[in-house]
Amino acid sequence: MNESWMNEVSARLASLAAANPARDFEKNARGLLSSAFARLDLVTREEFDVQSQVLARAREKLAALEARVAxxxxxxxxxVK
Known part of the structure; x- marks a missing residue:
């Protein structure tokens, strides 16, 4: 991960902790972390599994095509001989 990004998150969390009560801090921390994870361009496990299946099928088709070409x-x- 980008170290400056982690430093930014850490600094924001520290400033939130100093300025707000615990409940507000938790709410703000969740919002901050949610937005940080959104920027990471993550996928759900379901999306990952679907793409893994698509890749497996593509590999099978490629192997069949390579055998046919051979x-x-x-x-x-x-x-030719």
Whole structure:
């Protein structure tokens, strides 16, 4: 993670703690952390799992296509001789 970003979050949390009661601090800290995580461009576990499945299918198709190309190349090489 970016160290300056962590320093910014730490400084903001410290200033919030000094200026607000505990309940306000918790609310503000949650808001601050939520916005910080939003900037990190994270995905949900569900989105990750879906993309993993898509990638697995793409790899299977690629392997099948590579095998087919190799088969066609072998057939073409046999004809050239």
């Amino acid at each position: 088969e066609l190349e072998a057939t073409a090489a046999g004809r």
